[in-house]
Amino acid sequence: MSATTDTRVLTAPRYRLPAASSWTLTIAVVVALLALLPLGFVLWAAFATGWDTAVQLIFRERVGDLMVDTILLVLLTIPICTLLSVTLAWLTERTDLPGARLWSWLCVAPLAVPAFVHSYAWVGFWPGIHGLGAGVAISVVAYFPFLYLPVSAAFRMLDPALEDQAASLGLAPFAVFRRVVLPQLRLAICGGTLLIGLHLLAEYGLYAMIRFDTFTTAIIDQFQSTYNGVAAYMLALVLVLCCFVLLGVEAGLRGSRRYARLGSGVARRTRVARLGRWKYPLLILPLVTAAFSLGIPALTLGHWLVAGGAAIWRMDEIGLALGQTLVICLIGGFATTAAAVPIAWLSVRRANRSSRFLEGCYYLASSMPGVVVALALVTVTVRVLLPFYQTLATIVLAYVIMFLPRALVSLRASIAQVPVELEQAAASLGRSPGNALWSTTVRLAAPGAAAGVALSSLGIMNELTATQMLAPNGTRTLAMAFWALSSEIDYAGAAPYAVLMVLFSLPLTWLLHHQSKKIAGR
Secondary structure, X not given: OOHHHHHHHHOOOOOOOOOHXXXXXXXXXXXXXXXXXXXXXXXXXXXXXXXXXXXXXXXXXXXXXXXXXXXXHHXXXXXXXXXXXXXXXXXXXXXXXXXXXXXXXXXXXXXXXXXXXXXXXXXXXXXXXXXXXXXXXXXXXXXXXXXXXXXXXXXXXXXXHHHHHHHHOOOOHHHHHHHHHHHHOHHHHHHHHHHHHHHHHHOOHHHHHOOOOOHHHXXXXXXXXXXXXXXXXXXXXXXXXXXXXXXXXXXXXXXXXXXXXXXXXXXXXXXOEOOHHHOOHHHHHHHHHHHHHHHHHHHHHXXXXXXXXXXXXXXXXXXXXXXXXXXXXXXXXXXXXXXXXXXXXHHHHOOOHHHHHHHHHHHHHHOOOHHHHHHHHHHHHHHOOHHHOOOHHHHHHHXXXXXXXXXHHHHHHHHHOOOHHHHHHHHHOOOXXXXXXXXXXXXXXXXXXXXXXXXXXXXXXXXXHHHHHHOOOOOOOHHHHHHHHHHOOOHHHHHHHHHHHHHHHHHHHHHHHHHHHOHHHO
């Protein structure tokens, strides 16, 4: 028997994966086109407005003032968040700070408090707070956990051998941190600061409550007060350009340098830095941070709950808002996760330029502020698809566009852990591509899908701008009810809605913290 014959006998038949060029790729492309609808709307609005009108609306004093405020907000908030988050992450992960585990959780817990609830709490605590200074201060306490989480995770993944080698060459501890540790935190810092920057550009409730004008507040004011579509479109165009500039700056700072090691590295824990006599004085930083980010909201909410008494617990209205919120969150969460399945499968099973391009479209679309997404869908439904104006389908589509990456990240990680041979075996038994995918990968990736639903639902629960502009008549979510009452200066009446939003957000925040701690076996 020849060698060729032996090879044919011993080699098992190879079965092709489900055809990615058919329904999976088609659905992924359709979702990508829907996700890019707001970007297409902005470009269309600029073209339809005309060059002369566009220049007149963009290059005016009002836009210049908004641009200055936005630049100052970003340039002041991001460095403070970076310094605070890196310092807190170092203290809780790399030193013998007393109660480091507790402080680590308290640094993540502010994520459970929506940004506009932070602003509400500070206005209740300090009624005169307003302007740029207030915007920077509240933004820091509301958004620094977005940077603390990836930086603390990066600290746990660092190879201690690199630091030991640098120290053995005579470098002082600060020089080791600056030349060895800090460069390895670059990706985490860039990713976290990008997320914070996009939130700063997109946030509405936080800044509206302290009377600080941004592009988002100006767009909504323009839309709600005068319904001046052309002026709102041009403001949206400038806001999208700001987002693209932020994405470009982050990509440039991130660079392409590689810091990953080859192999498993040294299997030991990193040596903990001894703080000595600075141990207790340094407790002031996490203590003050927790007091500002958690203590003030707790104090203000407690004050208004006590001041309002039992009368503010209108259970019929609260129950209606809670029920509608849960329904919208579940529908939006499941729809977002279902829309992410095709591209998640493609990015793992068919990793090529096409799948990476489609995935990039999803992330690009999600970087646009909710007000731009809502403005695009309002315009499209009013002018082209009027029956869909202010319907559940439209608002669910907005949620899919905005929160698709949350579901995509969870799904992709779970699908990657499912052996591709299971799909091959199902196909070899005669099952159709869709049936093979459903009976193997989709079912085994259910935990990742559940995490995607939870993450998307959390974002939907705390979303305000798109919900206000797109929700069907009669809809009253917790966020909408809170905003309506707080806008009427009924802070006591708004308190129960804020408490419910925080209580429903805390479990998922704890889950994020727990998953982060599992990195590197911690």
